[in-house]
Amino acid sequence: MRYLPLTSADRAEMLESIGAASVDDLFVDVPAQARLPGPIEGLPAHASEMAVERHMSALAAKNVSAGSAPFFLGAGAYRHHVPASVDHLIQRGEFLTAYTPYQPEIAQGTLQVLFEFQTQVARLFGTDIANASMYDGSTACWEAILMAARVTRKGKAVLSSGLHPHYGEVVRTMAKFTKDEIVSLNTELTAEPDDAAVIAQIDDKTSCVVVQYPDVLGRIPDLSAIAEAAHAKGALLVAVVTEPVALGLIEAPGNLGADIVVGEGQSLGVGLQFGGPYLGLFGCREKFVRQMPGRLCGQTVDADGKRGFVLTLSTREQHIRREKATSNICTNSGLCALAFSIHLTLLGGEGLAKLAAVNHARAQAMIERLGRIPGVEVLNEAYFNEATLVLPRDAREVVRELAERGVLGGVSLGRLFPVADGLHKGLLVAATETTTAEDIETFATQLEELLVGVPA
Amino acid sequence: MNAVNASGWRPSMGEAGQAGVPATSSGDYGLMLEEPLSFELGADGKCGVDIEDADRAPMGGLSKFLRKQMPDLPGLTEPETVRHYTRLSRQNYAIDLGPFPLGSCTMKHNPRLNEKMARLPGFADVHPLQPVSTVPGALEVINELAFWLIDLTGMHGVAMSPKAGAHGELCGLLCIRAALDARGEERHIILVPESAHGTNPATAAFAGFTVRSIPATPEGRVDLEALKASLGPDVAGVMITNPNTCGLFEPDMKAISDAVHEAGGYVYCDGANFNAIVGKVRPGDLGIDAMHINLHKTFSTPHGGGGPGSGPVVLSEALAPFGPLPFTARTADGVVHLVEEENASEFDHTQSFGRMVAFHGQMGMFTRALTYILSHGADGLRQVAEDAVLNANYVLRMCEDVLPAPFAKSGPCMHEALFSEAGLAEGFSTLDIAKGLIDEGFHPMTVYFPLVVKGAMLVEPTETESKAGLDRFIASLRSLAERAKAGDESLHSAPHFAPRRRLDETQAARKPVLVWQG
Numbered sequence: 001m002r003y004l005p006l007t008s009a010d011r012a013e014m015l016e017s018i019g020a021a022s023v024d025d026l027f028v029d030v031p032a033q034a035r036l037p038g039p040i041e042g043l044p045a046h047a048s049e050m051a052v053e054r055h056m057s058a059l060a061a062k063n064v065s066a067g068s069a070p071f072f073l074g075a076g077a078y079r080h081h082v083p084a085s086v087d088h089l090i091q092r093g094e095f096l097t098a099y100t101p102y103q104p105e106i107a108q109g110t111l112q113v114l115f116e117f118q119t120q121v122a123r124l125f126g127t128d129i130a131n132a133s134m135y136d137g138s139t140a141c142w143e144a145i146l147m148a149a150r151v152t153r154k155g156k157a158v159l160s161s162g163l164h165p166h167y168g169e170v171v172r173t174m175a176k177f178t179k180d181e182i183v184s185l186n187t188e189l190t191a192e193p194d195d196a197a198v199i200a201q202i203d204d205k206t207s208c209v210v211v212q213y214p215d216v217l218g219r220i221p222d223l224s225a226i227a228e229a230a231h232a233k234g235a236l237l238v239a240v241v242t243e244p245v246a247l248g249l250i251e252a253p254g255n256l257g258a259d260i261v262v263g264e265g266q267s268l269g270v271g272l273q274f275g276g277p278y279l280g281l282f283g284c285r286e287k288f289v290r291q292m293p294g295r296l297c298g299q300t301v302d303a304d305g306k307r308g309f310v311l312t313l314s315t316r317e318q319h320i321r322r323e324k325a326t327s328n329i330c331t332n333s334g335l336c337a338l339a340f341s342i343h344l345t346l347l348g349g350e351g352l353a354k355l356a357a358v359n360h361a362r363a364q365a366m367i368e369r370l371g372r373i374p375g376v377e378v379l380n381e382a383y384f385n386e387a388t389l390v391l392p393r394d395a396r397e398v399v400r401e402l403a404e405r406g407v408l409g410g411v412s413l414g415r416l417f418p419v420a421d422g423l424h425k426g427l428l429v430a431a432t433e434t435t436t437a438e439d440i441e442t443f444a445t446q447l448e449e450l451l452v453g454v455p456a
Numbered sequence: 457m458n459a460v461n462a463s464g465w466r467p468s469m470g471e472a473g474q475a476g477v478p479a480t481s482s483g484d485y486g487l488m489l490e491e492p493l494s495f496e497l498g499a500d501g502k503c504g505v506d507i508e509d510a511d512r513a514p515m516g517g518l519s520k521f522l523r524k525q526m527p528d529l530p531g532l533t534e535p536e537t538v539r540h541y542t543r544l545s546r547q548n549y550a551i552d553l554g555p556f557p558l559g560s561c562t563m564k565h566n567p568r569l570n571e572k573m574a575r576l577p578g579f580a581d582v583h584p585l586q587p588v589s590t591v592p593g594a595l596e597v598i599n600e601l602a603f604w605l606i607d608l609t610g611m612h613g614v615a616m617s618p619k620a621g622a623h624g625e626l627c628g629l630l631c632i633r634a635a636l637d638a639r640g641e642e643r644h645i646i647l648v649p650e651s652a653h654g655t656n657p658a659t660a661a662f663a664g665f666t667v668r669s670i671p672a673t674p675e676g677r678v679d680l681e682a683l684k685a686s687l688g689p690d691v692a693g694v695m696i697t698n699p700n701t702c703g704l705f706e707p708d709m710k711a712i713s714d715a716v717h718e719a720g721g722y723v724y725c726d727g728a729n730f731n732a733i734v735g736k737v738r739p740g741d742l743g744i745d746a747m748h749i750n751l752h753k754t755f756s757t758p759h760g761g762g763g764p765g766s767g768p769v770v771l772s773e774a775l776a777p778f779g780p781l782p783f784t785a786r787t788a789d790g791v792v793h794l795v796e797e798e799n800a801s802e803f804d805h806t807q808s809f810g811r812m813v814a815f816h817g818q819m820g821m822f823t824r825a826l827t828y829i830l831s832h833g834a835d836g837l838r839q840v841a842e843d844a845v846l847n848a849n850y851v852l853r854m855c856e857d858v859l860p861a862p863f864a865k866s867g868p869c870m871h872e873a874l875f876s877e878a879g880l881a882e883g884f885s886t887l888d889i890a891k892g893l894i895d896e897g898f899h900p901m902t903v904y905f906p907l908v909v910k911g912a913m914l915v916e917p918t919e920t921e922s923k924a925g926l927d928r929f930i931a932s933l934r935s936l937a938e939r940a941k942a943g944d945e946s947l948h949s950a951p952h953f954a955p956r957r958r959l960d961e962t963q964a965a966r967k968p969v970l971v972w973q974g
Binding site: 001002003004005006010011013014015017018019020023025026027028029030031034035036038039040042043044045046047049052053055056057058059060061062063064065066067068071073075076077079083085087088089090091092093094095096097098099100101102103104105106107108109110112113114115116118119120122123124126128129130132133135136137138139164166167169170172173176177178179220247248249250251252255264271272273274275276277278289295296297298299300301302303304306308309310312313315317318319320321322323324325327328329330331332333334335336338342344345346347348349350351352353354355357358360361364365380381382383384399400403404408411415416418419433 | 491493494495498500501502503504505507508509510511512514515517518521522523524526527528529530531532534537538540541542544545546547548549550551552553556558561563565566567569571572573574575576577578579580581582583584585586587589590591592593594596597600604607608619620621622623625626630633653654655657658659660661662663664667704705706707710733735736737738741742750752758759760761762763764765766780796797798809810811812813814815816817818819820821823826827830831832833834835836837838839840842843845846847849850852853854867868870890891894899900905919920921922923925949951954955956957958959960961963964965968969970971972
């Protein structure tokens with residue numbers, strides 16, 4: 001077996017050295033009736049690299065990859081161009097095959113990357129500080145709600161109707177078990193986000209309001225107004241960013257009064273990967289640092305006085321604090337954080353602004369073209385790279401029919417909100433720097449044929 | 457300033473002067489390269505990506521939302537970026553460089569075929585919300601891996617979406633909560649052995665349970681009688697790690713399960729150490745109701761400096777109906793379906809506790825783990841467990857005369873060998889051995905865990921190490937034990953040859969600097 005260095009002779013010699021007659025002697029603690037006599041029946045035996053590659057490649061070939069078709073999906077996962085150097089660098093064995101940096105003297109590479117990553121996230125979000133990553137945006141969102149409850153000592157969270165429905169589901173699932181009160185608002189097809197409705201729900205018991213920015217329909221809430229209303233009642237504003245590239249164009253939530261900013265970092269460096277692994281981003285005000293979940297990397301000096309980095313404030317964490325920890329999180333998304341950090345280093349602030357401008361321009365071109373199709377209405381007054389169209393019929397069917405015509409034409413609101421009424425004609429469409437004018441024209445032509453018929 | 461260890465000496469630095477060679481003006485020493493922060497290297501206006509200009513201005517509706525100032529993030533060109541991260545990478549130890557015997561963490565070789573397969577566009581460049589008709593291969597990967605995990609563990613079902621081990625623990629406990637709710641019972645206590653990973657009690661508390669600790673026997677096992685005495689109508693279940701964190705198999709596991717079931721509770725098994733028994737024994741045969749499997753441990757998806765992980769949870773018949781959405785299901789016609797909120801009733805899964813993550817779990821880890829599993833096959837995985845256990849026992853027996861092994865006097869260990877610091881000279885501790893190993897060119901073992909052994913050193917060599925590699929490691933460990941027994945003061949200032957010497961963790965925590973201040 002190509003991954004196992006011990007030879008039969010080694011095994012025999014080692015067993016003799018330790019005074020065991022056979023390897024089964026080492027499994028004596030396993031009750032005899034539970035011990036399997038040989039390889040589990042019905043499962044295949046080992047296979048060569050070539051055979052495994054053939055099998056996996058055949059499975060991969062059954063999928064329509066985003067790059068092989070005109071592609072307009074977003075809804076919390078975005079297709080951006082990832083520079084070749086990003087994937088090369090994250091595959092360096094010293095990064096790929098290292099563990100959590102518990103021995104800092106020989107993990108300065110990972111630690112310095114985390115320190116740079118925390119700085120980048122904080123500056124992008126406009127927060128004082130950021131942690132070393134969470135699992136993904138949805139779990140970061142739940143952790144933010146728990147943290148807001150610890151900070152305010154109150155237990156009612158108000159979720160904006162513009163929050164990604166999967167994020168809302170994760171929050172409601174977890175809250176069933178913790179008994180936190182969650183107020184969810186119904187999503188409606190309106191041009192403006194639900195700022196006023198969110199503000200109306202804030203009362204003295206509210207720990208936080210959770211507002212996605214831009215929201216799941218691509219609309220942009222007025223965070224300043226919501227922050228002001230929340231702070232007046234002693235509640236925190238948790239802003240959720242599922243498309244961090246947007247922050248190259250629109251104001252950072254932390255600069256608009258958000259107390260905690262969480263997000264999904266997949267857009268930078270990580271890739272679509274059918275939903276994971278992704279990258280949870282988490283930033284907040286410095287005064288909350290001891291209530292934060294997750295790992296933190298901090299600067300210090302070594303015995304020679306040289307600058308170095310360590311994991312710090314671990315008294316918040318499970319391996320020290322056990323049942324009193326701020327979170328149960330242990331493994332996070334280190335390698336995805338590295339990819340994000342490299343991509344953002346390649347871009348720099350100006351590059352990010354340029355990238356954001358191109359995304360927005362492509363989205364405008366897309367929306368203008370699609371909006372000219374008879375019967376198609378554009379919902380949004382403002383958007384970044386994603387907006388909602390209202391079609392004359394069920395968008396879910398349209399998406400299926402588009403796929404049959406070779407176009408991956410957005411995410412229907414019926415797919416995102418399967419149980420909600422009145423949204424089924426909504427279609428969420430996104431464009432990025434990878435979207436070409438030809439893609440847009442193909443999409444528009446096919447959509448028009450489906451909705452209006454082939455022009456005579 | 458040098459409060460950590462002012463008395464330290466550093467031959468690598470001293471030699472420069474002694475040999476008549478002056479210190480370098482750059483501060484670098486040959487291949488020992490220092491590296492500033494990216495922000496100190498970068499400059500505004502530098503960019504490593506060519507981006508075309510936008511062909512239109514922002515829409516009017518956006519004007520009141522525009523960012524007033526760009527984030528202050530200096531950029532780097534591509535050559536500068538490649539060099540920055542390559543130089544940083546060289547300050548890391550990694551399994552690609554040598555043994556990384558972190559007990560409980562399972563640092564084994566990460567086959568590069570797994571990386572190659574995960575990067576096939578059909579897996580890497582697929583959106584989670586594409587119409588299911590365009591992703592049959594992705595669903596098949598999830599389903600195929602699910603079947604392997606079920607067969608290898610002898611369980612009834614598996615929840616694939618948890619993002620890492622601790623997230624899997626949460627999934628298992630939420631299944632238990634949902635099952636108890638369905639029975640109309642309000643049990644609120646979870647029993648956790650003292651030797652458990654910190655995530656166990658943290659997860660139980662996170663899921664709203666009260667944690668009660670149960671003691672270990674002097675042999676390092678769960679105390680069955682104490683556990684039985686703790687059972688009662690308030691107890692929702694137990695969380696047991698098996699093989700446990702002392703590197704021992706719990707021989708009473710079935711009796712523990714039976715007693716817990718008898719008392720109306722459920723058995724959660726922390727599967728962090730499944731790599732020791734894969735193909736040798738099935739947890740389902742021991743009465744386990746739920747167990748997470750760290751794909752980044754047993755099935756060799758890379759640890760990546762702290763993630764991403766992946767923590768599918770195998771479930772018994774009693775708990776499977778409560779597992780989270782979404783999941784995959786194969787129907788008689790061979791088609792694999794994605795089961796989500798709206799079609800759960802078609803698949804008779806209406807009791808699910810809900811959704812744990814935005815999409816379908818760690819697909820990129822599933823492709824890697826399945827590639828690893830197919831490469832090994834049923835026979836190879838069994839050999840993996842046997843070699844891992846043999847390697848650990850070899851380390852145990854070759855070192856136990858110089859380092860006491862408190863729980864292995866009477867019998868073998870499983871995949872990790874546990875030593876204690878007892879017998880070192882006064883003032884010498886596990887930390888000195890660990891830092892000494894760094895100078896010897898090895899990554900230290902897990903130290904000060906499990907908590908039930910004073911100055912614990914938990915060595916997990918895994919099946920990745922050759923006999924020659926183990927012999928070198930053993931020689932170093934023995935030499936360090938001898939030096940610590942003899943009171944060799946130079947150990948206190950180790951490491952001497954690493955990119956950094958001991959770091960001042962107190963200063964880092966007292967006044968935290970978490971972002972660059974420049």
